[in-house]
Amino acid sequence: MRGPVRKELMKCFERELQIRCPQFKFSDSDRDARIWLWNTSPKLVFFVMVQAFERADQFVVEVAWSGNEEFPWGAFGQLEVEQPEGRGRLGRLWESGPDTPVWDAAPEKTAVDVQNLEALREGRKTTIPEDPPLAQTLPRIQPLVADAVGKLMQYGMPLFHRVAEAHGVEWPRA
Numbered sequence: 231m232r233g234p235v236r237k238e239l240m241k242c243f244e245r246e247l248q249i250r251c252p253q254f255k256f257s258d259s260d261r262d263a264r265i266w267l268w269n270t271s272p273k274l275v276f277f278v279m280v281q282a283f284e285r286a287d288q289f290v291v292e293v294a295w296s297g298n299e300e301f302p303w304g305a306f307g308q309l310e311v312e313q314p315e316g317r318g319r320l321g322r323l324w325e326s327g328p329d330t331p332v333w334d335a336a337p338e339k340t341a342v343d344v345q346n347l348e349a350l351r352e353g354r355k356t357t358i359p360e361d362p363p364l365a366q367t368l369p370r371i372q373p374l375v376a377d378a379v380g381k382l383m384q385y386g387m388p389l390f391h392r393v394a395e396a397h398g399v400e401w402p403r404a
Contacts (some may be wrong), residue, residue, distance in 0.1 A: 231262065231282035231289070232361065235314050238368050242375040250379050251387075253402070254278055258301065264370075267300055268390075269301055273297050273398045276390045277317075278382060280351045285385055287336040287367055291320040291378050293386045309389070309393040311396040320378070323385035335367045345398060 231239065240259075247254055247266060252277075252354040254266035268310035270276060279295075279301070281350035296302040309318040315365040321331035334340050342359035349356045361367075394401050 231284065231287050232364070232367075234364055235287045236282045238363075238371045239280065239335075239375065242372050243379070246375050246379040247278065247382075250383060251278070251294070257299070258275045267299060267301075269299065270394060271400055272398045273393060274344070274397050275299050276393070277301055278386070280378070283332070284293050286334070286340065287315070287361070288334045289374075289378075290368045290384060291386075292317060293320055293323075293382070293389060295351060295390065316393065320381055320386055321373065323389060324381070333378055335370045336362050338362055350370055374399055 243264070244256070251268075253268045255268070255276070257265045259265065262284060263279055265279045268276040275296055275298060277292075277296075279292040279294065280289055281292065294302050294305065294315075296305075296315045302317050302351045305313070305315040305317040307404055308316050309320055309322060310316065325331055337363060339359045342357060345357075371376040391401050
C-alpha cells in the first residue's frame, strides 16, 4: 500500500474503531499492521488487527483471541470458539470460499491485475497496471473503513461473544 494511503487507512481505522468499539486499546504496530486489544478478563483477550497489503491499495481486518495479551500469531485460520487461541480474517465469518474479501481502494488497478492473470493463462500480452491518482484513492478509504468496522460489529463482535461464552467469561456490559 502506498504510504499516503496507508497513513489515511490507519488514521481512519483508529478513529472509527474508537467511536464504535472504545473498549479496544492500541497494542502494537509495524509498517503494514496495527493491533488493538480488549482485555475482557484475566483469562481472555480479544484482538482486532488491520493489515495493509504491501503491493496493493487493499487491506484486511483480522479478529483474534488468546488467554493473555500476546497476539496469537500461530493460530491463523483457527476460528473455533472453544479453542484457547484463535485468529482469522474477518471476511471468513461471512464468506466461505477460498478467497476472503478484502477492502480495495484501487479497484481499477485490481481489475487490470485480474485481466493480466487471464492473459497469462491464454498466452497473451499483459499490461503493467498503474496506481490511480491519490486524489482518487484517498477519499475511498473512509467509506471502506466504515464498512470494515461495520462488519466487525456485525460479525466479529458476535464471534467474540460466543468465544467468551465458550470460555466461561461473562460478556462485559457496555
